[in-house]
Amino acid sequence: xxxxxxxxxxxxxxxxxxxxxxxxxxxxxxxxxxxxxxxxxxxxxxxxxxxxxxxxxxxxxxxxxxxxxxxxxxxxxxxxxxxxxxxxxxxxxxxxxxxxxxxxxxxxxxxxxxxxxxxxxxxxxxxxxxxxxxxxxxxxxxxxxxxxxxxxxxxxxxxxxxxxxxxxxxxxxxxxxxxxxxxxxxxxxxxxxxxxxxxxxxxxxxxxxxxxxxxxxxxxxxxxxxxxxxxxxxxxxxxxxxxxxxxxxxxxxxxxxxxxxxxxxxxxxxxxxxxxxxxxxxxxxxxxxxxxxxxxxxxxxxxxxxxxxxxxxxxxxxxxxxxxxxxxxxxxxxxxxxxxxxxxxxxxxxxxxxxxxxxxxxxxxxxxxxxxxxxxxxxxxxxxxxx
Amino acid sequence: xxxxxxxxxxxxxxxxxxxxxxxxxxxxxxxxxxxxxxxxxxxxxxxxxxxxxxxxxxxxxxxxxxxxxxxxxxxxxxxxxxxxxxxxxxxxxxxxxxxxxxxxxxxxxxxxxxxxxxxxxxxxxxxxxxxxxxxxxxxxxxxxxxxxxxxxxxxxxxxxxx
Numbered sequence: 001x002x003x004x005x006x007x008x009x010x011x012x013x014x015x016x017x018x019x020x021x022x023x024x025x026x027x028x029x030x031x032x033x034x035x036x037x038x039x040x041x042x043x044x045x046x047x048x049x050x051x052x053x054x055x056x057x058x059x060x061x062x063x064x065x066x067x068x069x070x071x072x073x074x075x076x077x078x079x080x081x082x083x084x085x086x087x088x089x090x091x092x093x094x095x096x097x098x099x100x101x102x103x104x105x106x107x108x109x110x111x112x113x114x115x116x117x118x119x120x121x122x123x124x125x126x127x128x129x130x131x132x133x134x135x136x137x138x139x140x141x142x143x144x145x146x147x148x149x150x151x152x153x154x155x156x157x158x159x160x161x162x163x164x165x166x167x168x169x170x171x172x173x174x175x176x177x178x179x180x181x182x183x184x185x186x187x188x189x190x191x192x193x194x195x196x197x198x199x200x201x202x203x204x205x206x207x208x209x210x211x212x213x214x215x216x217x218x219x220x221x222x223x224x225x226x227x228x229x230x231x232x233x234x235x236x237x238x239x240x241x242x243x244x245x246x247x248x249x250x251x252x253x254x255x256x257x258x259x260x261x262x263x264x265x266x267x268x269x270x271x272x273x274x275x276x277x278x279x280x281x282x283x284x285x286x287x288x289x290x291x292x293x294x295x296x297x298x299x300x301x302x303x304x305x306x307x308x309x310x311x312x313x314x315x316x317x318x319x320x321x322x323x324x325x326x327x328x329x330x331x332x333x334x335x336x337x338x339x340x341x342x343x344x345x346x347x348x349x350x351x352x353x354x355x356x357x358x359x360x361x362x363x364x365x366x367x368x369x370x371x372x373x374x375x376x377x378x379x380x381x382x383x384x385x386x387x
Numbered sequence: 388x389x390x391x392x393x394x395x396x397x398x399x400x401x402x403x404x405x406x407x408x409x410x411x412x413x414x415x416x417x418x419x420x421x422x423x424x425x426x427x428x429x430x431x432x433x434x435x436x437x438x439x440x441x442x443x444x445x446x447x448x449x450x451x452x453x454x455x456x457x458x459x460x461x462x463x464x465x466x467x468x469x470x471x472x473x474x475x476x477x478x479x480x481x482x483x484x485x486x487x488x489x490x491x492x493x494x495x496x497x498x499x500x501x502x503x504x505x506x507x508x509x510x511x512x513x514x515x516x517x518x519x520x521x522x523x524x525x526x527x528x529x530x531x532x533x534x535x536x537x538x539x540x541x542x543x544x545x546x547x548x549x
Contacts, residue, residue, distance in 0.1 A: 004539050005507065011488035012508040018414045020404045026396050029425045030388045 027111065031096075031361075031376060084354040084383070090127040090372065091380035097362055098374050099189070101144035104367035105169060108380055109135075109142045109151065120151055122171060125368055125382075131171030138163050145192035148174075148212050152196060154183050164194065166212045177210070177217040184208075188234040188272070195240045195251060197224075197232050207232065207242055207251045209258055222258035224249055233272035235279050241294060243269035248281070248294060262297045267304075273365055275320040276343070280306055282318040289315045289328055309348055311336060317363040319371060325386045327371045333359045335373065337385050352385035388429055391438050396425060399442070406446060409504055410453045412493030424448035446509070447519045450501045491538055499534035502527055 094110040122130040138153035149167040162179040187196035194210040226244035250261035267283040274280035291306025313330025324340030336350035357377040370384025407417035505516040
C-alpha cells in the first residue's frame with residue numbers, strides 16, 4: 001500500500017460520526033415506501049424496473065417531494081399556529097391514510113411513534129375521535145363504504161402476506177381475511193364493495209372484489225391483460241377502472257363474478273370523483289388535467305371529450321367537492337383549488353393554492369366542503385378556500 | 388416495513404448517513420441518499436436473500452443513489468482534471484489533517500469516489516467493488532487509478548507528497 005493509499009484509508013476510517021437530522025428514520029422511510037407504492041402518478045424508468053422485479057403493485061412514482069417527517073408524538077389533534085389559510089388540522093401527526101364514506105363519516109389510519117403499530121379511527125370535523133380500533137397486521141390504508149369500513153395492508157417482509165379487515169361503522173371488527181401469496185395495492189370502494197388491485201410472484205395482475213357476507217369476506221377475482229397495476233378509480237356512478245400503464249381497463253360485475261369490460265388506450269389515472277360528470281375519471285397530459293369519460297367508448301366517441309384544465313404543475317391527484325369545486329395536487333407538492341363557476345369558462349385558473357408538506361398521499365372531498373388530505377409529514381388537514 | 392429491516396435502520400442509521408456523507412460530501416444530502424436507498428431496499432425486500440444482514444445491499448443502493456444523483460446534477464457540475472486548491476503554506480501539516488483528505492476526495496467524480504470508498508473504507512477487493520458497482524474489474528482498477536492519481540497530483544503539486 002502506498003503512502004497515499006494509507007493516508008486515504010486512515011482519513012476514511014477516522015471520519016467523525018455525523019448527527020442525522022431525521023428524528024425517526026423508520027417512519028420517514030415507511031411513508032416514502034407507501035407513497036411510492038400508492039401514488040397514481042406516472043412511472044419513472046427506475047421505478048418501473050422495481051415494478052418488474054416485484055411484479056405488480058409497485059408501480060412507483062417519480063415523486064420527488066422532500067419528506068419532512070416530524071416526531072410522532074401522541075397523535076392527538078391540535079391546532080397549529082403555522083397553518084395555511086382556510087386550513088383545519090384534523091390529525092396532528094402519524095396520519096397515514098384517510099377516507100370519507102358515502103354517508104360523510106371520516107376515517108383515518110395512523111401510526112404510533114416509530115411507524116410500526118397502525119390504528120384505525122373515525123374522527124369528526126373537529127378532529128375528535130369517535131371510534132377507534134387496532135386492525136390486525138399487516139394493515140395500512142382505509143376505505144370507507146356505506147356500512148363497511150375496509151382496512152388493507154401488505155407486508156413484504158420475508159414471505160408476501162396481505163390482509164383485508166372489515167369493520168362496522170361503529171369500529172367493530174367484523175371479519176378479516178389473509179392473502180398469503182398476494183400483494184394488494186391500489187383500492188377503491190363503491191357501495192360497500194372493495195375493489196383492490198392484486199399481484200403475485202408469478203406476474204399475475206388482477207382486481208379482486210371483496211364483499212362482506214355475514215361474518216365472512218367473499219372474494220371474486222378477474223385477471224387484467226397487462227402485467228402492471230398503476231392505479232384504480234371508480235366513477236361517481238360506480239364504474240371501476242384499473243390503470244395497467246398500457247390501458248385503462250373497465251372491471252364489470254356480472255351475475256357470476258367479474259369480467260374485463262371496455263379497454264381504452266393508455267391514460268394515466270388521477271382520481272374518479274367529478275361532481276359535474278358522474279361518468280368521468282381524471283387523467284392528465286403533461287400539465288393539463290383531462291376529464292375522461294370512458295363510458296363514451298360504447299358509443300364510439302373519444303373518451304377524452306371532457307374539460308382540459310391547465311394546472312401550474314404536473315397533476316397527481318384530483319377530486320371535486322360537493323359544490324363542484326376542483327382540487328388538484330401536483331407532483332411538485334402544491335394543492336390548487338379551482339372554483340366550480342370557472343371550470344366551464346374555457347380558461348379556468350386556480351383561485352387558491354397551498355404548499356403541502358412532503359406532498360400528499362390521499363386527497364378526498366370533505367363532506368363539509370373543501371378537501372381533506374394527508375401530508376407526507378403525517379398530518380390530516382382540511383382545506384376549504386373557495387367561498 | 389419489515390421488522391428486521393426496521394431494526395436494521397434504527398441501529399445503522401447514523402453509520403449509513405456517515406457512509407453516504409463520505410460518498411457525497413454533504414451530510415444533508417447524505418440523509419436523502421440513505422432514505423432513497425432504503426426505500427428501494429424496502430420495495431425489494433421480499434427478494435433479498437440475506438435479510439439478517441442487508442448491509443452490503445443497502446450500501447450498494449446508497450452508492451448507486453449517489454451516482455444517479457450525480458447524473459441528474461452533472462449539467463450543473465463542472466468536473467475538472469485539476470483539483471481546487473487544497474494547499475496552504477503549511478500544506479504538509481494540513482494534508483495529514485484527515486478532514487482535508489476527505490474534502491479532496493469529495494471533489495472527485497462520483498464513480499472514482501465510490502471506488503475509493505469501497506476499496507479503502509469497506510476494504511473490498513477489486514472484484515467485490517466491481518460487483519457492487521455493476522462494472523468490470525478493469526473499470527474499478529482504472530477508476531481507482533485515476534482517483535488516486537488526481538489526489539496524488541494535487542498533493543504533489545502542493546509539495547505535500549513526494
